[in-house]
Every structure is written in C-alpha cells, then in structure tokens.
Amino acid sequence: MTVTLAVVGAGARGQIYARAATAGGRARIVAVADPDPARRDRLADEHGVSEEARFTGWAELAAAPKLADAVVIATQDRLHVDPAIAFAGLGYAILLEKPMAPTEPEARRIVEAVERAGVVFAVCHVLRYTAYTQVFKELVDGGRLGTISSVQHLEPVGWWHMAHSFVRGSWRNAAESGPMLLTKSCHDIDWLLHLVGDRPVGVSSFGSLTHFRPENRPEGAGARCVSCPVEPACAYSAKRLYLGCLGDPDREFWPLGPVTTDATTAGVMSALETGPYGRCVYDCDNDVVDQQVVTMEFARGATVSFTMTAFTPLEHRKTRVFGTRGYAEGDGRTIRVVDFVTGDEEIVDTGTRAGASLADGHGGGDAGLVAAFLDAVATGDQAPLGAGAADALAGHLVVWAAERARETRTVQPL
Numbered sequence: 350m351t352v353t354l355a356v357v358g359a360g361a362r363g364q365i366y367a368r369a370a371t372a373g374g375r376a377r378i379v380a381v382a383d384p385d386p387a388r389r390d391r392l393a394d395e396h397g398v399s400e401e402a403r404f405t406g407w408a409e410l411a412a413a414p415k416l417a418d419a420v421v422i423a424t425q426d427r428l429h430v431d432p433a434i435a436f437a438g439l440g441y442a443i444l445l446e447k448p449m450a451p452t453e454p455e456a457r458r459i460v461e462a463v464e465r466a467g468v469v470f471a472v473c474h475v476l477r478y479t480a481y482t483q484v485f486k487e488l489v490d491g492g493r494l495g496t497i498s499s500v501q502h503l504e505p506v507g508w509w510h511m512a513h514s515f516v517r518g519s520w521r522n523a524a525e526s527g528p529m530l531l532t533k534s535c536h537d538i539d540w541l542l543h544l545v546g547d548r549p550v551g552v553s554s555f556g557s558l559t560h561f562r563p564e565n566r567p568e569g570a571g572a573r574c575v576s577c578p579v580e581p582a583c584a585y586s587a588k589r590l591y592l593g594c595l596g597d598p599d600r601e602f603w604p605l606g607p608v609t610t611d612a613t614t615a616g617v618m619s620a621l622e623t624g625p626y627g628r629c630v631y632d633c634d635n636d637v638v639d640q641q642v643v644t645m646e647f648a649r650g651a652t653v654s655f656t657m658t659a660f661t662p663l664e665h666r667k668t669r670v671f672g673t674r675g676y677a678e679g680d681g682r683t684i685r686v687v688d689f690v691t692g693d694e695e696i697v698d699t700g701t702r703a704g705a706s707l708a709d710g711h712g713g714g715d716a717g718l719v720a721a722f723l724d725a726v727a728t729g730d731q732a733p734l735g736a737g738a739a740d741a742l743a744g745h746l747v748v749w750a751a752e753r754a755r756e757t758r759t760v761q762p763l
Contacts, residue, residue, distance in 0.1 A: 350727045355380035357407045358423035359392040366421045369719040382410040407432040419726045430455045434462040442469035442726045448535045460738040469725045471734045472741035474536040478717030481699040494672025500653040507663025512585040513604045516561045517626050521635035529637040539744030549645040554755040556641025566631035573627045585630040591617050599708040643751045665705040
C-alpha cells in the first residue's frame, strides 16, 4: 500500500518528514498547505503536487474533500491544536510535530478528538525511534541491570544551537512559543518515561536565563554581528556560524535555511544586516531559560534527574542508568554495560552513525518515526508506533508540572 500524505507546514520539519516518507517509495505527497507561497511551492514542486492541491492554510485543506490517508502537521507550536482536532474529525491519521500544544487543556482537547475519532496518531517524539533507543530499552526491560534505582540524563543543546533557535530564533520567547522545557525538551522527558517504563508521582525543577542577558553584553559590542567590533572574539558570532554553512548542503538546509534562501556570502550578509538572526545575542527579546534541571520521583521509587544546558557542543544525549545488578552508560551511539555479578564490561554498538542535529535526522529518529507511522497507517493499527495520544500526553504533563515547580520553587505532584 502506498500511503498518501498531506503536509501542513512546509518549513524544515515538514520537508524532513515528507522526504523521509517518500524516500523508500512507501508514501506519496498529494497536498501541501502553507501560507508562505515560496515554501508551499518549493515543497509541492519537489513532490509533484498538483496546483489544485496547494493550499494557503490548514483550514482550506480541511474544507476540501478528504485528499489523503494521513496528514503531517508541522506548523509552529501554537498552531497545532485546531488543525489536529479538525483533521482527526475528518478521519485523517495524524503525525503531529512536538510539542502537542502550549497548554494542558489544549493538549487534552487533541487527545479527546483523536480517541473519539479512533485515528492513528503520533507526536514527533523522535528520540523513541532510534536504533540506539531500541537497544537501550531492550537492555533495561531484559533485566540485565536489575531494578532501576536512578537515571541521569543530559541534553547538550549546543552553544550555537541555543543562539540560533532559542535566543535569535522562533523559540526564543515563551509567550510566542512556549517554555524551553516544552519546546526543546518535551521529547527528552517522554524518552525518560519510555525508558523507565513508569510514571512519575512528583517533580521539582530549577533553571533560569543565566547568560543571554543585556548585562552580559561585552563592552563595545554592537547591536548586530555584521558591524560589531568585538564579533571576531564572540562565541556567538552570527557571521561565523552562518557564513560557515556555505558549501555544505546539510548545513545550508539547517541552520542556514531559516535565515535565508540565498546561500551566498552576499545573501547571508544581507539577512544578518536586516533579519532576526543577525542580532547580538545580548540584545534580543528572548526570555526562555538557557539551563534547567528537572528531578522526578517515580511510582516504584526510582529517581531521575534531567539536565538541559546550552553550554555544550551539539551532541547526542548522555544517559547513565543505575540498576541493582548493573550499570549502563550511553552516548547516543554506544552503551557501556557493567555487570555487578561478574564484573564484566561490554560496549554495545547500536549501529547509530548519524549525528544528533536536525540536519542529521536526530540520529535516525526522524526516519524511524516516519517508518513506524507509515506502518501504522498502512495497517490501520496504532501498535507499530508503540505510543498513543494519552501516552504522548504523559510527558507533556511532567513538563507543565516541572515548569510550575520551577516558577514556584515547590515539589509538584503528578
């Protein structure tokens, strides 16, 4: 069966999912909806979508007769709720970019609509679908580590990625998108719940915007990198980052793609002179945290600590699992296992070769998610995805509780 897909939102994520779905010939893009004509036509042209199946927005697509088996919703975070509810009601299977919604009531509305319609549904928690995760999950569930006592998990956002997406970019301001823990780390929280196989009963959190603030602006710094006298010595130079993408197709797609479609020196410099990505990181309207710690207690007594920080290279996540019979330490590619009975150590190669970034497909997670989604749509069975709408909601509930805990400096029950 060839699965037919409509894509709502023709930005980077919509392009990635469309390409992953069609790469093996298992799916065909039959409709595209996006208010930006250049983005809409670029994606539609790439996949041979007819002129009459190019829509200015999701509502126009939803008003048409049902055109596809499934819809990919890859709009901005605050534009997920209405299309998800509408397309569920129309019988479309749904692949919804994370996070589900900005607030708990809105996310619950999506869950209710999906469960009422009985459609296949997945939130793009791509970390669940890597080969690395599959091996790690089998290791934990197989009992080699005994009973899990605690877990440490690090999300290394990357210094330049923080500046690109969360200081200068679309996810810089909580009122416009959401808190950092929701927009960036909700799939890490989901992954931890998946790995542990239990639900938290309490959560605490601390975090703040420590660095990307006006008072940390270097003396003599300009408002824009293109004319800043201290730019050559600044770790967050936009000129160094974006001009350094030229000549590399993957990096021209991301992170340069959101900055400009003119992948030339002149095009980049023009974008940095006038657009948001050329601003000084100490002179933006950003307010999301640049570091945060979340601590969870689970129903069976295990504890989990999660750290998100900007001040790292952009790398795979690092995880340590402490069990009663063994210890495991993973870096996104390999897992070191220590057996407490024999004292033996083993390095498990999970076969992961791709990098951790969006341009690298999140270590194979993007392709893994899309393959599982196509399996589910083709069979009409949620099982290949291993997670339904309520399961996807669980991690979001932890995120919102953690934000309440951070803001009030309390322990929040779940």
